[in-house]
Amino acid sequence: MKEARAYKIKHSYKVGDLITRYQWILQLAIDYIWENIIWIEKEVINYYTVPKTEKNIKLLKLQGKKFKVYGRKIYVYYVAKRRIPRIPNSAEFKRKLRDYLQAFWKKTPYASHYVDSAIRTAYWILSSWRENYLNGKFRRRKPVVKKRFARIKNSLFRVRDGELILTVIPRGLYLKFRLDDKWFFDRVRDWKLGEIILKDDELILMFTREKEEEGFDKVIGWDMNIFTMDGYGDEVGAVKISLKELYRIHITYHNKRRKVQRLLNKNPKQAKKLLKKISKRERNKVRDLIYKLTTRIAREFSDYIHVFENLNKETMYNRSKKHNRNIALHDWRKIVEVLKYKVRVIEIDPKFTTKTCSRCGSLNTVVKNGTVKCLDCGLEIDRQLNASINIYLKGKGLEPSLEVWNKLIKS
Numbered sequence: 001m002k003e004a005r006a007y008k009i010k011h012s013y014k015v016g017d018l019i020t021r022y023q024w025i026l027q028l029a030i031d032y033i034w035e036n037i038i039w040i041e042k043e044v045i046n047y048y049t050v051p052k053t054e055k056n057i058k059l060l061k062l063q064g065k066k067f068k069v070y071g072r073k074i075y076v077y078y079v080a081k082r083r084i085p086r087i088p089n090s091a092e093f094k095r096k097l098r099d100y101l102q103a104f105w106k107k108t109p110y111a112s113h114y115v116d117s118a119i120r121t122a123y124w125i126l127s128s129w130r131e132n133y134l135n136g137k138f139r140r141r142k143p144v145v146k147k148r149f150a151r152i153k154n155s156l157f158r159v160r161d162g163e164l165i166l167t168v169i170p171r172g173l174y175l176k177f178r179l180d181d182k183w184f185f186d187r188v189r190d191w192k193l194g195e196i197i198l199k200d201d202e203l204i205l206m207f208t209r210e211k212e213e214e215g216f217d218k219v220i221g222w223d224m225n226i227f228t229m230d231g232y233g234d235e236v237g238a239v240k241i242s243l244k245e246l247y248r249i250h251i252t253y254h255n256k257r258r259k260v261q262r263l264l265n266k267n268p269k270q271a272k273k274l275l276k277k278i279s280k281r282e283r284n285k286v287r288d289l290i291y292k293l294t295t296r297i298a299r300e301f302s303d304y305i306h307v308f309e310n311l312n313k314e315t316m317y318n319r320s321k322k323h324n325r326n327i328a329l330h331d332w333r334k335i336v337e338v339l340k341y342k343v344r345v346i347e348i349d350p351k352f353t354t355k356t357c358s359r360c361g362s363l364n365t366v367v368k369n370g371t372v373k374c375l376d377c378g379l380e381i382d383r384q385l386n387a388s389i390n391i392y393l394k395g396k397g398l399e400p401s402l403e404v405w406n407k408l409i410k411s
């Protein structure tokens with residue numbers, strides 16, 4: 001299995017023109033392929049339902065429609081036509097496409113390999129559009145490139161003596177980045193630099209390698225809470241990371257939104273515009289903070305396997321629909337998602353991680369005022385610490401027991 005990690009480097013090179021032109025050639029590639037898509041009409045049988053009544057059945061018979069009766073419903077069948085896109089990808093077509101784009105690109109000073117990279121990206125965008133279209137998620141509308149980036153394929157960069165060199169203009173302009181002084185350098189020493197995405201102010205480096213067998217890595221379990229991430233790990237014991245700043249951002253923007261909402265009746269158009277702006281700012285703030293936070297965690301616990309509760313399952317056991325909690329849940333998922341790019345993450349079933357006594361494994365506990373009290377072994381422990389130990393143990397594949405506790409858990 002392939003394992004991938006992404007790291008960012010900020011830069012201050014002026015690459016705006018390259019990115020603008022790349023975006024333009026990428027859109028040209030999409031346009032060209034789009035115009036050559038062959039739409040195959042296919043008949044598919046659909047149905048709608050009507051209630052089962054004598055009158056309906058009579059009517060349908062009269063109209064000569066095909067139908068079946070199941071339970072209390074009548075399923076009425078009809079033939080619909082669906083247009084299935086076939087994206088051209090023959091070698092000949094690709095050559096034509098390349099020549100067409102190259103004619104434009106030649107007028108720029110930039111390396112011709114950017115055209116190949118744009119073609120690859122265009123195919124990637126269109127095939128993901130196609131998949132969504134076939135699933136009924138997207139309409140039959142040509143994808144438009146809005147994000148500013150340039151994908152740098154491997155013929156456009158090389159790494160030598162710890163330095164990354166990107167070709168912008170052959171024998172003219174190269175961008176140089178030291179990698180060996182970056183915090184992540186040691187962590188990807190034997191990895192392959194697969195792909196680079198160049199943005200106006202940053203570079204995203206994607207490293208890949210074949211996944212190794214599970215080794216002897218240390219394990220840390222994380223319990224997610226509104227104000228804190230509570231960890232328990234090998235060697236380090238209990239760890240607490242504050243999420244208050246994240247919470248503060250949500251409160252600030254929540255208040256801003258409330259103020260604008262009062263304007264909604266007076267000037268709905270302007271208010272909606274403002275609300276959109278505020279939400280966007282909030283998202284950006286939250287995203288930036290999550291990147292910072294996860295980078296810090298990845299640095300501090302780089303050689304650990306990080307264990308989290310499966311937060312998609314979480315709602316099954318915890319149906320509380322408190323507003324704050326739902327916002328936090330969204331952030332937690334994002335934290336785990338981003339961390340997956342930086343460290344090894346495993347997710348475990350969240351069932352009973354709060355209620356189980358982490359010392360003896362009993363469910364005969366009382367959770368009150370932030371403390372878990374075990375009625376069997378008498379343990380009294382912080383609720384979040386108890387949960388993080390349970391998550392840590394699950395991550396190690398261990399059941400809580402006195403023996404395990406005495407061996408592994410510091411007290």
Ligand SMILES: [Zn+2]
Pocket residue numbers: 357358359360361362374375376377378379
């Ligand atoms: Zn106990």
